[in-house]
Amino acid sequence: xxxxxxxxFGIAVYIAAGLGIALMARRRLGVGxxxxxxxxxxxGGFISALSYSATTYSAFxxxxxxxxxxxxxxxxxxxxxxxxxxxxxxxxFLPRFWLxxxxxxxxxxxxxxxxxxxxxxxxxxxxxxxxxxxxxxxxVQLMGVGYLMNGISGGAIPVVAGxxxxxxxAIAWSSIAGLRSVAWTDSFQAxxxxxxxxxxxxxxxxxxxxxxxxxxxxxxxSPGLLTVPTAGGAWNINMFIGLALPWLFFLISxxxxxxxxxxxxSVTAMKQMLGGFLIFGFIYTLISVLWGxxxxxxxxxxxNADLATPKLLSLTMIPTGLAxxxxxxxxxxxISTIDSxxxxxxxxxxxxxxxxxxxxxxxxxxxxxxxxxxxxxxxxIAFVFAWWAAGKTGLNFMIAPLSAAASAGLLMAVPTIFGxxxxxxxTALGAMVSCITGAIVVLIFQITGxxxxxxxxxxxxxxxxAVLFVGVSLSTRPPKEKAEEFIGYLRGALKxxxxx
Amino acid sequence: MTKSAWAWVWFAFLLALDIxxxxxxxxxxxxxxxxxxxxxIWAAAAIxxxxxxxxxxxxxxx
Numbered sequence: 001x002x003x004x005x006x007x008x009f010g011i012a013v014y015i016a017a018g019l020g021i022a023l024m025a026r027r028r029l030g031v032g033x034x035x036x037x038x039x040x041x042x043x044g045g046f047i048s049a050l051s052y053s054a055t056t057y058s059a060f061x062x063x064x065x066x067x068x069x070x071x072x073x074x075x076x077x078x079x080x081x082x083x084x085x086x087x088x089x090x091x092x093f094l095p096r097f098w099l100x101x102x103x104x105x106x107x108x109x110x111x112x113x114x115x116x117x118x119x120x121x122x123x124x125x126x127x128x129x130x131x132x133x134x135x136x137x138x139x140v141q142l143m144g145v146g147y148l149m150n151g152i153s154g155g156a157i158p159v160v161a162g163x164x165x166x167x168x169x170a171i172a173w174s175s176i177a178g179l180r181s182v183a184w185t186d187s188f189q190a191x192x193x194x195x196x197x198x199x200x201x202x203x204x205x206x207x208x209x210x211x212x213x214x215x216x217x218x219x220x221x222s223p224g225l226l227t228v229p230t231a232g233g234a235w236n237i238n239m240f241i242g243l244a245l246p247w248l249f250f251l252i253s254x255x256x257x258x259x260x261x262x263x264x265x266s267v268t269a270m271k272q273m274l275g276g277f278l279i280f281g282f283i284y285t286l287i288s289v290l291w292g293x294x295x296x297x298x299x300x301x302x303x304n305a306d307l308a309t310p311k312l313l314s315l316t317m318i319p320t321g322l323a324x325x326x327x328x329x330x331x332x333x334x335i336s337t338i339d340s341x342x343x344x345x346x347x348x349x350x351x352x353x354x355x356x357x358x359x360x361x362x363x364x365x366x367x368x369x370x371x372x373x374x375x376x377x378x379x380x381i382a383f384v385f386a387w388w389a390a391g392k393t394g395l396n397f398m399i400a401p402l403s404a405a406a407s408a409g410l411l412m413a414v415p416t417i418f419g420x421x422x423x424x425x426x427t428a429l430g431a432m433v434s435c436i437t438g439a440i441v442v443l444i445f446q447i448t449g450x451x452x453x454x455x456x457x458x459x460x461x462x463x464x465x466a467v468l469f470v471g472v473s474l475s476t477r478p479p480k481e482k483a484e485e486f487i488g489y490l491r492g493a494l495k496x497x498x499x500x
Numbered sequence: 501m502t503k504s505a506w507a508w509v510w511f512a513f514l515l516a517l518d519i520x521x522x523x524x525x526x527x528x529x530x531x532x533x534x535x536x537x538x539x540x541i542w543a544a545a546a547i548x549x550x551x552x553x554x555x556x557x558x559x560x561x562x
Contacts, residue, residue: 074522074535075535077536084543085543218532219531227527227535248515275554278550278551499557
């Protein structure tokens with residue numbers, strides 16, 4: 001039977017397994033908004049860690065990062081590990097989010113900001129930021145699945161068919177039982193992702209004569225890819241900062257991951273979540289980058305670097321069955337990210353825009369219904385964007401830069417989040433003005449390609465945003481009472497748990 | 501300085517190394533033992549530091 005048949009067969013098995021897990025999760029689904037969007041804050045450490053890993057790591061890694069390494073070399077490793085180093089900030093933010101989430105019952109990070117700044121406009125502004133910038137990020141996941149299925153089937157499966165499969169699965173996983181189905185399917189998918197990618201790396205490295213021989217061949221064939229800036233001119237410091245800055249603060253700027261900081265059921269679960277993720281992330285990053293380097297040796301000269309993974313998996317040294325299982329693993333990585341994005345966007349719309357601004361008296365049931373409607377709508381928007389972007393070529397339309405561009409917009413919420421936890425003088429007007437202006441700067445610079453001093457849009461946006469946040473806050477009145485109460489509560493609770 | 505302040509300083513130091521070493525010290529080392537090895541060890545150091553802190557957390561409700 002043909003490879004295309006086996007690809008379809010693999011997809012069918014994956015969908016059936018995912019659907020089974022999601023339906024099992026549904027049996028434990030309770031009632032209410034907190035139950036649907038946060039699994040009632042009762043998720044154990046193991047599931048939290050795997051779900052956080054699967055949500056964070058996406059098609060971006062095994063398609064985008066592999067392509068970026070293939071195209072630009074070792075700077076891609078530094079860029080991705082800078083994100084992981086940024087996770088050090090979890091030692092500050094994880095306990096803070098978790099503690100205030102439990103105390104005040106926040107469902108979304110935006111609700112936290114609205115309450116802390118005593119202004120629903122802050123939640124709505126950051127919610128709109130998320131809605132605008134998470135769409136391209138979600139679309140990137142879909143593109144990854146499309147490229148992969150197309151590549152492995154030798155073109156028999158069109159890119160758009162892969163995109164449609166990913167959209168349908170993401171809608172199903174997130175709608176069936178909310179965070180419960182997302183977390184359970186995420187965990188299943190995270191295990192597939194790491195195991196299959198490690199096995200392929202083993203096969204490829206063995207075929208290249210072991211790690212020693214692999215590295216010697218790499219140094220001989222592409223020495224320019226092993227330093228920064230690379231011989232081809234990529235990874236000058238401006239490019240590195242432009243791409244890495246949004247990644248550094250990804251843990252708080254991206255609501256689909258920061259919302260996860262509310263879900264661990266205990267401090268032990270929180271420790272397992274962070275520890276488990278750090279180990280997973282380190283291994284998975286190294287595997288992805290080594291895939292990229294092995295592709296430079298085995299499939300040189302590709303015009304579209306995002307095709308490095310599909311081409312690598314099409315090599316005869318990779319058994320067809322293994323290639324298909326890996327394709328499923330990468331598809332799982334993409335879908336586990338986009339379903340989390342859809343779920344978060346639906347909670348953000350329902351809680352921070354619908355309830356926060358449009359209809360404050362809506363019942364909990366009505367709020368939930370609105371959220372559930374948003375899931376397919378956002379999925380369709382992401383689908384249209386992915387379809388459009390998949391037809392383009394060039395660095396700006398590669399998966400990794402496109403992901404970083406989306407995160408550059410989300411970066412504008414970072415000063416507001418820092419202010420909420422660390423600065424009593426921070427104000428709602430400072431938060432809103434900085435987010436809106438910063439996002440406009442990012443969008444204009446991104447669309448026009450304007451880069452004064454060679455600095456990237458995210459870098460400029462962040463500078464403008466931080467300056468405005470401080471300046472406007474200092475010239476307006478802070479919500480003094482709430483700030484004292486919020487930060488005062490945290491001070492005591494952090495001390496009690498030996499957090500820092 | 502508080503423990504929290506020390507942790508922020510350590511984090512800032514790690515970020516300074518992230519730029520300084522690959523671009524200014526290892527920029528002419530076109531080998532796996534250059535930037536590749538540095539970033540691997542550097543990230544491991546960041547992870548270990550996070551573990552040192554999180555292992556001291558204790559249950560506030562347990």
